[in-house]
Amino acid sequence: MIRCAIVDDEPMSRLTMTQLVRAVDDLEVISVCTSASEAAAALRTERIDLLLLDIEMPxxxxxxxxxxxxxxxxxxxVTSNESYAVEAFECDVADYLVKPVSPERFRKALAKVRARIGADEEQRSTADALFVKVNGRLEKIGMTEILWVEALGDYVTIRTEKGAYTVHSTMKGMENRLPADQFLRVHRSHIVRLEKIKAIEESLLVxxxxxxxxxxxxRAALMKHLTIL
Incomplete structure (x- = not known):
């Protein structure tokens, strides 16, 4: 499943994009935002695979x-103004749609998105292991072995009960590879396995x-995943 955020300051445009997304089986609307700053906040708290983003907003x-x-x-x-096309592709966007967007044109854009992602979210979320390079060979790490993942510059450290593995990746890349029902990003530098949390002490997980x-x-996204009596 590809998790989408729709970002547009115009109510009718937000409604139109929401309808286009909901007509596609492997898309899910995670957030509908009225401004870029609202979208930036959503990106900090939600795992979002695709931004359907207007350009000209207050x-x-x-x-x-x-x-x-x-x-x-x-x-x-997704914009009413064609003049931003060159600037947009310099930002390495998947596609550039001019309003009004037809369902056919939207599907073509999604094909480009899927190709760039490489595999849809459903395939990634059912994986039961990761393979990492260690001393020239690939070693298997079961999802259930992972305690947390920590950012380390252009690398990440995958911490398990047996030890740690440092690999070249981004936190976003790790979010995409780890099952969303088992792992959650709790800090810009940390992703944790939810079932491994023993306690919460103020702003710290044990x-x-x-x-x-x-x-x-x-914090809000974390609390939604916890059953509190």
């Missing part, structure tokens, strides 16, 4: 939002003997 523009993101999802720009920070913008 405050921050769609182009400015893309340029502000360290790790951006796939982006399809996993084993370690303390993992919880970012303020991620």
């Amino acid at each position: 405050g921050m523009s769609g182009i400015e939002l893309i340029r502000s993101l360290t790790h951006k999802p796939e982006v399809v720009l 996993i084993g003997k370690d303390l993992i920070p919880v970012g303020d913008s991620y």
Whole structure:
């Protein structure tokens, strides 16, 4: 399943894009935003694979939002103005749609998105293991072995009960590969396996003997995943 955020300041455009998304089986609307700043906040708290993004909006523009993101999802720009095409593709967007968008043109854009993603979210979420390169060979790490993932510059460290593996990847890339029902990003630098959380102490998670920070913008999403009596 490809998780989408629709970003547009015009109510009718938001409604039209929502209808187009809901007509496609493997798309899911995660967030509908009225501004780029609202979308930036959603990206900090939700796992979003695709932004359907307007360009000309009050405050921050769609182009400015893309340029502000360290790790951006796939982006399809949806605008009434054709003049931004060159600038848009310099930002490496998947496609550029001019309103009004027909269902056929929307499907063509989605084909490009799927090709760039490489595999849809459903396929990734059913994987039971990752393979990482260690001393020239690929080693298997079961999903149930992973405690948490931590950002380390252009690399990430995958912490398991047996040890740690450092691989070249991004946090967004790891979010896409880890099952969404088992793992959650709780900080810009940390993804945790939910069932491994032993306790929560203020802004820290207890996993084993370690303390993992919880970012303020991620707290609400974390609490939604917990059963609290």
